[in-house]
Amino acid sequence: MIALTVLAPEDNFRAPSPDELFNSFTPIIPGVTWFTKPVLLAILSALVVIAVCWVAFAKPKLVPRGTQNVVEYGYMFVRDQIARPFLGKDADRWMGLLITLFFLVLFWNVLGVIPLAQFPVASHIAFPAVLAISIYVIKVYLGVKHQGGIGYFKNMMFPPGLPKPIYFLLAPIEFLSNMIIAPFTHAVRLFANMFAGHMLLAFFSMVGFWFLFEKLTPLGAPVGVVGVIMTIILTGFELFIQFLQAFLFAMLASMYIGGALHPDH
Amino acid sequence: MWSVPSYLLAGMAIYGGLGWLLDRWLDMSAFFPIGVVLGVVLGGYAVYRKFGR
Numbered sequence: 001m002i003a004l005t006v007l008a009p010e011d012n013f014r015a016p017s018p019d020e021l022f023n024s025f026t027p028i029i030p031g032v033t034w035f036t037k038p039v040l041l042a043i044l045s046a047l048v049v050i051a052v053c054w055v056a057f058a059k060p061k062l063v064p065r066g067t068q069n070v071v072e073y074g075y076m077f078v079r080d081q082i083a084r085p086f087l088g089k090d091a092d093r094w095m096g097l098l099i100t101l102f103f104l105v106l107f108w109n110v111l112g113v114i115p116l117a118q119f120p121v122a123s124h125i126a127f128p129a130v131l132a133i134s135i136y137v138i139k140v141y142l143g144v145k146h147q148g149g150i151g152y153f154k155n156m157m158f159p160p161g162l163p164k165p166i167y168f169l170l171a172p173i174e175f176l177s178n179m180i181i182a183p184f185t186h187a188v189r190l191f192a193n194m195f196a197g198h199m200l201l202a203f204f205s206m207v208g209f210w211f212l213f214e215k216l217t218p219l220g221a222p223v224g225v226v227g228v229i230m231t232i233i234l235t236g237f238e239l240f241i242q243f244l245q246a247f248l249f250a251m252l253a254s255m256y257i258g259g260a261l262h263p264d265h
Numbered sequence: 266m267w268s269v270p271s272y273l274l275a276g277m278a279i280y281g282g283l284g285w286l287l288d289r290w291l292d293m294s295a296f297f298p299i300g301v302v303l304g305v306v307l308g309g310y311a312v313y314r315k316f317g318r
Contacts, residue, residue, distance in 0.1 A: 162314070170311050173304075177268075177275035177311075185271045248267055255268065 013210050016202045042121045045107040078102050082251050086258035102250035109242035112198055113235050120194035132187035135253045143260035155263035186252050193245045197238045204230040269312050276308025277301050
């Protein structure tokens with residue numbers, strides 16, 4: 001497939017296919033097939049998050065300056081917008097997990113528009129899936145621990161304050177939604193946003209490159225200009241989406257953990 | 266608020282699935298769409314009850 005597309009002489013514009021964009025990485029070390037660009041970027045961003053937090057908080061000062069100032073701002077954002085609304089007085093205990101999730105996912109996403117990297121790690125579903133499954137395991141464990149094995153499912157499926165026949169109809173929905181679909185949408189929301197965003201950026205930059213550099217014609221040039229402009233606009237939009245998705249991922253994690261610690265009220 | 270889609274999906278899956286099974290069993294084709302609509306309505310009601318106050 002890949003060899004064919006490279007060898008075939010091309011005269012017409014062809015949009016980049018998902019297979020080319022997401023599935024055709026050569027292993028960085030020959031022979032080690034799993035070690036490709038997304039894996040390298042995932043590891044690198046984990047290291048960057050560790051390094052940034054280390055630089056910021058290894059020797060914390062009372063009056064923050066430089067890196068500590070910036071990272072503290074991020075910490076406050078996660079605490080006030082993500083942790084406290086859902087966890088209340090337990091917020092501080094869970095900040096370690098939530099701040100790691102937020103910064104890691106944010107960095108994974110932002111790699112999608114950083115030149116040379118230009119690949120949002122989360123657009124391979126395995127990466128968000130692992131995070132979502134971990135949160136799911138934590139959620140079920142905490143729920144069973146804090147509300148009891150039967151109590152957890154009872155609180156989930158039969159929240160108080162409803163007429164009896166409605167329970168019969170709603171209990172299966174609650175169960176399916178909380179136990180199966182919630183972790184699924186948790187991972188897929190992040191994955192799909194990053195996947196689609198990367199496709200869009202790749203498509204429009206391909207349009208610009210093709211019509212302005214590969215096959216420059218009087219009629220094609222305006223199309224290429226539109227492609228370049230759209231690439232610039234969408235890069236800004238993508239930055240916003242990347243931040244929003246990192247925020248949402250951490251927020252949903254906080255919501256699930258909060259729901260497991262305390263039954264619905 | 267962002268867990269709303271999972272309720273709607275769950276409603277559709279449960280009652281659409283039940284309708285589909287009924288259709289297979291009775292050799293009909295009416296219960297599946299009815300089930301999907303009913304599921305979305307019930308999912309919407311679950312959402313309203315949970316977040317709408």
